[in-house]
Amino acid sequence: MTSWIAPAKIILFGEHAVVYGEPAIAVPVASLKAEATVKPSTDGFKIIAHDMDAVIVRYDVSLIEEPLQRTLALLQQYTGKSLPDVEIHLRSSIPMASGLGSGAAISTALLRAVSSAMDADLSDEIVNSLVFEVEKIHHGTPSGIDNTVIVYEQPIFYVRNQPIERLSIARSFKLIIGDTGQKALTHVAVGDVRKLMETDPESTGKRVKAIGKIAVAARQAIETGKITDLGVLMHKNHHLLQELTVSSPDLDQFVEAALSAGAIGAKMSGGGRGGNMIALVTDDCAEAVANALRQAGAVHVFETTVA
């Protein structure tokens, strides 16, 4: 019995603008994960999806628009091999459709598990490109940041279609993640920003570029250990995302609640319109911020250290 694990992710800076070629920063969240365990099977290939009432999923090429099926199809196409006689037990602690990369993490763990059972050795680069193809179902026109941070499991400074740059963290810092519990479809928010880009290219373009500059400044702060500089950058980035219409009343309220409880900075994270926000905290205020988010209605509150 072998298990393959892939982490969740959060975007620290640059979501949405990254779709237009601006840089963004994302980090893995190892405490939340998708896991695929391989066991021998007596009745052919199957997936047991434990988070969906242990439903049994068989490969069915007519369901190719479904992410698990697309993942299996891409793997067979790439390797030229058929699916092995194993059962894959899938479990995930990552909330779905909440901007934490649950889809990309599940595809990554599944690809690694099934390819190992096929004796097909896939490089990270290949896994990344296959997961990116699956991401198109969730995101429409993904930038590739979510699959990249999850597959490589490293903090990254990401620019679409450019070599991946690892971010070096000069001083570790702590974040609290607040989940609004509102499921949000990333491709809808991404599509709405695209409409803004079409109807008002000048101011939308300026906002997108301003977000890119914030990501560059944030990289410098992170790589030189000036963590408190991130607070003001988070504030500016959140404001620009509000102007791009991808925040939500709950996300704004959570950001306010975190700041009032002493957070250094706070912003929405990921696709927006629901999903998650992040707050940068010190050890002294971490608990107060977590409590403030629960009081504001967060359905999950997670703490993670970026190191």
Ligand code: MEV
């Ligand atoms: C979603 O996690 C991040 C977005 O920038 C979309 C993307 O980059 O594909 C909103």
